[in-house]
Amino acid sequence: MTQANQKRLAGEAAIAYVEDDSVVGVGTGSTVAFFIDALANIKDRIRGAVSSSEQSTAQLKRHGIEVLDLNAAGPLDLYVDGADECDPHKRLIKGGGAALTREKIVAAASRQFVCIIDASKQVDVLGNFPLPIEVIPMARSHVARQISKLDGHPVWRDGTVTDNGNWILDVHGWRITDPVALESELNQIAGVVSVGLFARRGADVVLVGDRKL
Numbered sequence: 001m002t003q004a005n006q007k008r009l010a011g012e013a014a015i016a017y018v019e020d021d022s023v024v025g026v027g028t029g030s031t032v033a034f035f036i037d038a039l040a041n042i043k044d045r046i047r048g049a050v051s052s053s054e055q056s057t058a059q060l061k062r063h064g065i066e067v068l069d070l071n072a073a074g075p076l077d078l079y080v081d082g083a084d085e086c087d088p089h090k091r092l093i094k095g096g097g098a099a100l101t102r103e104k105i106v107a108a109a110s111r112q113f114v115c116i117i118d119a120s121k122q123v124d125v126l127g128n129f130p131l132p133i134e135v136i137p138m139a140r141s142h143v144a145r146q147i148s149k150l151d152g153h154p155v156w157r158d159g160t161v162t163d164n165g166n167w168i169l170d171v172h173g174w175r176i177t178d179p180v181a182l183e184s185e186l187n188q189i190a191g192v193v194s195v196g197l198f199a200r201r202g203a204d205v206v207l208v209g210d211r212k213l
């Protein structure tokens with residue numbers, strides 16, 4: 001089966017987790033785009049969505065799905081999002097699309113995180129995909145130096161500005177055997193806004209195509 005078909009199946013399978021009359025947390029990316037298309041078919045059953053990016057907001061609005069502010073919506077039952085890598089413990093690397101900070105916030109505010117991926121995202125150890133880190137622009141060089149001390153190879157994603165007005169460093173060369181510890185350590189560096197490791201708060205359910213892990 002093609003990668004696109006696996007993404008579509010995963011997006012459609014996640015609809016089974018949507019409860020009537022709920023507000024749904026919505027992630028970002030090409031896999032989530034299939035979920036949003038499927039959500040449009042049941043839009044009369046939900047109250048609306050909280051979005052993790054301008055990109056998803058635009059797609060939700062095109063479908064006539066109401067987009068709510070997280071502060072107004074309160075805690076959510078469900079967050080659906082893709083990932084760049086997923087390990088056997090449902091810990092993730094995210095942020096390939098630069099949406100990691102808002103994704104992390106909406107995931108944290110949600111009771112259940114359903115992650116939708118195709119099989120190419122499954123790995124034994126995280127780190128082959130360069131780890132995205134969102135930084136305050138003036139801190140870019142400082143954060144990069146701290147990462148180099150940890151034997152990472154940071155590359156500035158030149159030209160990318162996040163929805164929050166910040167920049168992204170992609171860190172190459174790490175084999176991340178303890179993602180919870182690395183997530184905490186990186187979060188301590190001054191100037192780091194958020195880290196694309198979703199380890200302390202990983203996924204609760206992973207759907208690889210329509211197969212549940």
Ligand SMILES: O=C[C@H](O)[C@H](O)[C@H](O)COP(=O)(O)O
Nearest residue numbers: 029030031082095096097099
């Ligand atoms: O910032 C982007 C997000 O973390 C995405 O969820 C991630 O990059 C996966 O995107 P896709 O479904 O397009 O592979």
